Amino acid sequence: MEGFTYLWLIWEFENGTPGGTAADIANDVQTENKRGTTEKWFPTVRPPRLGGTKRRGVFATRSPFRPNPIGLTCVKLERIELTENGPIIHVLGADLRDGTPIFDIKPYIPFADCHPDAQGGFIDETPWQELTVHCPAKLLQAIPEEKREGLLEVLGQDPRRAGSKHEPERTYHLAYAGFDIAFTVDNTNLYVQRIEPAIS
Amino acid sequence: MEGFTYLWLIWEFENGTPGGTAADIANDVQTENKRGTTEKWFPTVRPPRLGGTKRRGVFATRSPFRPNPIGLTCVKLERIELTENGPIIHVLGADLRDGTPIFDIKPYIPFADCHPDAQGGFIDETPWQELTVHCPAKLLQAIPEEKREGLLEVLGQDPRRAGSKHEPERTYHLAYAGFDIAFTVDNTNLYVQRIEPAIS
Numbered sequence: 065m066e067g068f069t070y071l072w073l074i075w076e077f078e079n080g081t082p083g084g085t086a087a088d089i090a091n092d093v094q095t096e097n098k099r100g101t102t103e104k105w106f107p108t109v110r111p112p113r114l115g116g117t118k119r120r121g122v123f124a125t126r127s128p129f130r131p132n133p134i135g136l137t138c139v140k141l142e143r144i145e146l147t148e149n150g151p152i153i154h155v156l157g158a159d160l161r162d163g164t165p166i167f168d169i170k171p172y173i174p175f176a177d178c179h180p181d182a183q184g185g186f187i188d189e190t191p192w193q194e195l196t197v198h199c200p201a202k203l204l205q206a207i208p209e210e211k212r213e214g215l216l217e218v219l220g221q222d223p224r225r226a227g228s229k230h231e232p233e234r235t236y237h238l239a240y241a242g243f244d245i246a247f248t249v250d251n252t253n254l255y256v257q258r259i260e261p262a263i264s
Numbered sequence: 265m266e267g268f269t270y271l272w273l274i275w276e277f278e279n280g281t282p283g284g285t286a287a288d289i290a291n292d293v294q295t296e297n298k299r300g301t302t303e304k305w306f307p308t309v310r311p312p313r314l315g316g317t318k319r320r321g322v323f324a325t326r327s328p329f330r331p332n333p334i335g336l337t338c339v340k341l342e343r344i345e346l347t348e349n350g351p352i353i354h355v356l357g358a359d360l361r362d363g364t365p366i367f368d369i370k371p372y373i374p375f376a377d378c379h380p381d382a383q384g385g386f387i388d389e390t391p392w393q394e395l396t397v398h399c400p401a402k403l404l405q406a407i408p409e410e411k412r413e414g415l416l417e418v419l420g421q422d423p424r425r426a427g428s429k430h431e432p433e434r435t436y437h438l439a440y441a442g443f444d445i446a447f448t449v450d451n452t453n454l455y456v457q458r459i460e461p462a463i464s
Contacts, residue, residue: 065324067385074274074334123369124265126376132367134274136336138377167332169323174384176326177338177377184374185267 070172071141071155076165077133105129112222113190116229120186135160138172195222195249199256206259211241219247219254270372271341271355276365277333305329312422313390316429320386335360338372395422395449399456406459411441419447419454 065071108119109127122130139155153169172178197219204212223238229249238245239262246258265271308319309327322330339355353369372378397419404412423438429449438445439462446458 065321065385067383067389068324069382070379072336074332074336121265124268124371126370126373130368132274134368136272136274136368136370138379168330168334168336170326170336171324171385171387172379172382173326173387174379174382175387178379178382179270179338179372179374180378180380182269182372182374182378183267185265185371187371187373187375189267 065141065153065171066144068141068171070138071153072168072170072172072177073135073137073139073155073158073160073166074168074170075135075137075160076167077128077130077135078165105131111186112225112229113187113192116225124185134167135164193222193252194220195252195254196220197254197256203256203259206261207241207243215240215245219245219256222249222254224249265341265353265371266344268341268371268373270338271353272368272370272372272377273335273337273339273355273358273360273366274368274370275335275337275360276367277328277330277335278365305331311386312425312429313387313392316425324385334367335364393422393452394420395452395454396420397454397456403456403459406461407441407443415440415445419445419456422449422454424449 105122106129107122109122109125109129110116110119111125111127114120126136128135137157137159139158142154142156145152145154197216199216199219204215207215218238218240224236228234228236232250235246235248235257238247242262244258244260244262245256246260247254247256249255305322306329307322309322309325309329310316310319311325311327314320326336328335337357337359339358342354342356345352345354397416399416399419404415407415418438418440424436428434428436432450435446435448435457438447442462444458444460444462445456446460447454447456449455
């Protein structure tokens with residue numbers, strides 16, 4: 065497997081609502097909510113990239129709210145660690161929550177999977193609006209040093225759910241590395257308000 | 265969806281053994297064998313590309329014999345036909361049998377799915393050995409004209425199963441467009457012996 069640069073993960077959308085806050089996740093754990101997203105699917109969805117205002121057919125999107133709750137993610141193979149309990153595959157770039165069930169792992173095969181001629185539909189046509197992140201240094205210190213850059217990147221990519229983007233007074237929450245990150249957004253500026261350990 | 269050049273199909277390996285002959289398929293239909301390939305999976309497999317002689321871990325291959333019988337295929341979106349019974353998506357390059365259950369359809373998104381830097385492991389290192397196809401013209405005439413080129417291409421790609429490649433005296437069978445194609449192989453030459461309607 066080490067000869068492959070990338071792997072496919074095929075996995076299950078479950079554990080409640082994607083994009084949930086730390087409180088949502090804690091609540092899912094308490095209630096053992098494993099319904100996933102299938103029961104909420106609808107033939108059209110509002111992709112976050114389109115600002116949550118325009119609808120597209122669900123099969124023209126990678127939305128988690130789909131008839132079969134199957135996710136597909138290309139990850140970079142970092143290394144394979146051999147342990148007494150079997151090999152551990154370390155990957156980079158996964159957009160899965162901890163504990164997500166993995167149905168299958170496949171190698172990324174360039175001649176079948178890499179298509180530089182591909183057009184990306186509405187995704188190509190709609191650049192993702194990144195945010196400028198403002199975070200007081202003393203708040204950021206609550207996060208372990210090696211996790212700080214990742215947090216700022218995630219915030220800069222605008223982690224708000226599509227349907228909630230038009231509420232300027234709202235305080236948003238992000239679950240990150242065991243912390244609850246509270247923030248507000250003014251146009252393209254994101255302001256971190258609080259960073260607290262997630263309620264467990 | 266029309267804005268995307270390619271789509272992902274996520275589907276189920278079922279209907280008996282992949283690479284089966286017309287007789288195998290007819291037998292599967294009669295016995296309603298829907299076991300698929302999962303019950304035959306093993307932690308290592310012998311990829312056809314390696315001549316059927318070397319083993320690789322199943323998750324380093326796209327073998328159908330895997331713990332969860334899930335297939336992943338990138339297809340080219342040809343057109344979408346709107347009918348009274350709903351839209352029909354026409355695609356090119358699918359390696360699925362007719363009637364295969366489709367779990368999901370997703371758009372191919374270049375920034376997430378296209379990785380020109382990807383190395384393809386043993387697949388890059390092992391060029392596929394194509395065959396020179398010898399087919400008497402009068403045999404080929406049994407096939408509808410528009411299907412002939414496709415048949416010769418499939419044969420040239422060597423459709424033999426990996427484990428059977430080392431039997432020089434063997435007559436192989438391929439199910440193609442409702443016909444049973446019988447052929448022999450001598451080194452890199454393939455000789456079509458008979459073309460007959462498949463037993464239904």
